[in-house]
Structure formats: C-alpha cells, structure tokens
Amino acid sequence: MKHLTILVPDVQTANSTIACIVGAYQVFTGANDYRVRQGKRPLFKIETAGVAPEAAFINGLLTIRPQVDLASLDKTDLVLVPSLNPAFEQAVKGNIQLVDWLTRQYKNGAEIASMCTGAFMVAATGLLAKRNCSIHWNAADHFRSLYPEVHLKTEQVITDEQGIYTNGGGYSFLNLLLYLVEKYYDRETAIYCSKIFQIDIDRQVQSSFTIFTGQKTHGDELVKEAQLYLEANFRDKVSVAALSKRFSAGRRNFDRRFVKATGNTPLEYLQRVKIESAKKALETTRKTIQEVMYEVGYADVKAFREVFRKITGLSPLDYKNKYNKEAAGKV
Template sequence: MIKIYILIYEDVVLSAAAAPVDILTGTNDILVTAGKSPVFKVELVSEKSRNVLLNAPAQFDCQRTFADLPPKSSGHETALILVPAMSGEWETILDKNRAAVDWIRQHYLVGTEIASMCTGSYFLAEAGILTGKTCTSHWQAVDDMRLRYPDIDIQGDFVVTDHGGTYTGGGAFSSLNLLLYLVEKFCGHEIGIEISKKFSIHRDHISQAHFSVFRGLNQHKDSVVLKAQSYIESNYHDDISVEQVAAKVNMSKRNLIRRFKQATQCTPLEYVQKVKIEAAKKRLEQTQDSIQSLMYDVGYNDIKTFRDIFKRVTGVTPQMYRNKYSRSLKLR
C-alpha cells in the first residue's frame, strides 16, 4: 500500500487539499469494487495542531503531525508527500511554514517521494529538492519562481513533471492531471481512465500555456531593458527587429540581448513574440475579425509564421484558442 500524506497548512487552497482526498479514495473504491485491494492510504498531516483552521471558511482534522512522521528510511513501505497549492504571498507563507519546508527536505533525503500541486511547488523549490530538475507551477508564479530559483528548470507550459522522485502539477485545476498521472503510475492506465471519467477530468498532459496571460516581465531594475520593453509594447503592431530596439536604447544588439535575457529570462525577440501573441489572444477573445486581419494588426505578414508562433507560445492554434475563449461566440 502506498501511503499518501497530504500537507495541510492554514494558507492551503481548500479545493487543492480536498480534491486529492476525493480522487485517491475514489481510486480505492474502484479497485475494491473490482475485487482488488486498495492501493492508497491517505492521511492529512500538519505541523503541530491536528485541527487546522484555514484562511477560508473551513478547517481540516488531520490524522498526523510532523512529530508523528519523523524522517526515516521508509524501508518496505512506499510513501509520498503531497503539497497542495497555497493562497497568498510566498514570503509570508514561508515565514509560517519553515518547519514544513525542512520536514519535506528531510523526508526526500531518506527516499520519500514528494509531489506538489500548482503553487505548492514553492515548498519543494525552497526545500532544495528541485535544483537541477524540471518543474511546473501556476503560470502566474513562473516568472517569480525563475527569479527566486535560477537553478531550477521551470516550465510554465507543462501540466505534469516527473523527475527524480519529485512530481509537480500545473496551475489551479489543471493540477488534477497530476493526480491522474499518479493514479496511472501506481494503479495502471485503465484505472486512470476510469478515474478521469468518474471525476470528469479532461486528460491533458501536454500544456497549460493557453491559460497564461502575459504581464510584461518587468519586475527588475534595469532601466535600459525597461525602456526597450516599453518601446516593444508601444510598437508591437509593427514589424519590430532587435536591431531597431537596440538603436532606440543606444546599445549594441549583442549587449541588448545579453542584458535583456539577464533581466527578463527571455530574449528581445521572444519578448516581441509574447507581446504580439498576447495582443492577438485578446482580439481572438473579443472580436470576430478574421485571423488574417488580426495577424496584420499585430505585426505579422505571413499566416504560417503567425500560426506557428501562436501555437508555440500558447500550445494551441489561433482557431482553437478562439473556439475555447471567444466571448462573442459564447453569446450567440
């Protein structure tokens, strides 16, 4: 039997803590109905108090505390700690949960596997167990995590990662795919299919990029790069070259690329593409303009190039994005 310990803390997102309980115990129900033994033993664990009042109108009655589960070699038993998403500013939450970070680190060092849902990945990153590995998180947290943890390969488009005894899931409800992944890994593909049907979870282990909203990557203090970003954001509808941007800030192309990448973790060309695609996304959501027309308006002249870049940035084609998110289509 696989012991799953779900970490409960007062800033945990209610649905992110409750959903794993439902899905993992639901998996056991399916197995028992089929005449098989249950696979998961699910317990809630908190730092000190077994009764945890959330920063929400709810509380959890935990079966265990950290003192009940000291880090030790797991021996014959298989164990996994699951860290649900948090709600709030990480600095504040970290101050209250340093013991949890240390507890996670010590358990990982003795062989316990660790998984996170959405922004629960901050706990794993702070514990140092993601260094040199690939992870994902909520798309809104990706830029902040890249600045805090430069030694981690943070892939905001990914829905699920599995790397060296650590698992991470994407943002909000897309992280339910992580639970499906764990069910499939430990119980088999057929049980995973049954769980996805029972809980009506769309199976998508590919990308969460189309959910993201590009917000400018301006949480740095490089005034030259900020000036370059401002120029790009004001002129995205033109066919902007990196040479043009470099000339506007009186810098060589090579130096601009170096400083831009250092400040924003992307190149000037990648930034231009992100700004253009974000503008295209808004047009697709809010208008019924032809794709070719809006392509010209955001500064592209070739439909194939536009479609290829749009799909690379968002994970879907322009038409697929419109079908999912167009307000005018939904009002018909």
C-alpha cells in the first residue's frame, strides 16, 4: 500500500488551508472506498501530518490535530501541500521544518502536489527553480517577486513536471485532486469521484477567472507612469514606439524595463487592459460583441476574438453567455 501525506501547517495559513486539507482527505478516501467496493485493496494509507500537536484556523474557530508527527514519518509516496497565506514571505518557524522535510522526501522518491498558494512552500524548497508552476492569479505578482526563477503559468489549472504538481487558485484544487486520482488509480475512479463530489473533470485553464489589475509594486516609476498612461488611454491607438518616446526611453531599454517590472511586454499589457475592459462590459451590459470591440479600441472582429480567446480561454460570445445571463445569446 502506498502512503499519502496531507501536510497540516501551523503558521502562515489561510482560511482556505483547512478546505484543502479536508477536501483532499475526503476525495482520496472516496477513491479508496470505490476501489474496495470493486474487491481491491485501498491504494493509499492516508494520513495528515504536521509539526505541532494541533493547528488553529479561521481565528481559532477550527483546529486540526495531525494524525502523525512529521518527525516520525520517514517515508511517503505522495505529499499534498495545502494553500497558505497569499502574503507568504518566507518559510518561518514550523514551516521551515515542513520545507526541509519536503526536500528530503522528494529526494527519496516522493511526489509533491501543491494546492493553490501551497506553491509558496514548495518553491521555498528550491525544487521549482526553472520549472513550471501554477498558482492563483491574484498571488502571481507576489510569487514572481519571491521566486523569479520559477516559470509561472497562471493560465493553467494544473502543471505536472518531474513528480511535482501545482494548481491554480481557489477551489480548483479539486481539479488537481481528480487529476491525481486518475494518475494513481485510473480514469474510472476519477470519473466516479467527479460524479460523487460533483467536480468538473478535465478542466485545463483558469484564464477566464483572472481579473487583470497590473503589477505596480515593482518600484520602477517610469514603467508605472507608462502603465497608468496605457490604462487611461487604451481606447486610443497607442504604438510602443510612441510610448517609449513619450517617456524619453530608448525602445529596447523601455521594453526590457517594462517586461522586468510587469511580466508583460507593453503590447501584451495594452491588450490585457483592453480585454479586461471588454470583459466587464460583456459581464454587466447588453452591448453586442461588436459594440464592445469598438469601445475598447479594436476595429477587426477576427483580431479581437483571437486576442480575447488567448487571454481568457473563451470566445467573447462564450464569455458573455457564461457571465451575463440576462444578455446571453445577444450577439
């Protein structure tokens, strides 16, 4: 029988930490139960593990007592790391022990899966350096500032690379759990868990959930001024050459600084600002796709649709139908 460890951190936790722990325990227990009903042995021995006798969550409203002390757990096969406080700064106190233990287990052959902002803890081990990683879009800028060597893929729900799994934000950790059930058990068991827990299976992207606000905590005042200018004038025709000239910077140097500060090229940033405005119009008004397109500064329907789909993962019409029930179907 394989061993599954669900970590129970006791510092830098969030309200969602407990949801990840309980959800993971429930889904994998359900997968084991389904396997038993088929006349097979459970695949995993499932245990929660921590460094403290108990961990308090939601201002002490709930507590969890780990079943196993981490120091006594020498070998495991799969480790699930729950979400943490998105203001995570570094591994501290008990989390240092968790990070050290994670590193040892991975070197000993265990696989590691982080749920949402649990990626902060996995990144603190150094194991994610130069590897792909997904995380909640709202924590992406802070994550990049701490771990610039990690290849962040915020559009993806799940990444799977060399025995390390990560996933996007919120309750998309449930999609990661189904992915792991299919990988360790089989497709049939994953479908069963999908149905019994009513979780959409095979969800691949989280782009349509992203709210673009623009990273402005980078400290580069020239870039910040350029961002504010783009956000105020995105409906007009703005060329990157004219933008760099406006802020008295050479084009190549301007592009380099902009990418370093925001994670986007100036053109990508402008596109994201336009599409964010378009999304809000599609969500809250009865304007047609073409009306919205012209309003945000596009004149070509094909180009607008391509950029919209690239950023959100949906066509403008599909997005409208998903988020604006009143206007659904009005093209």
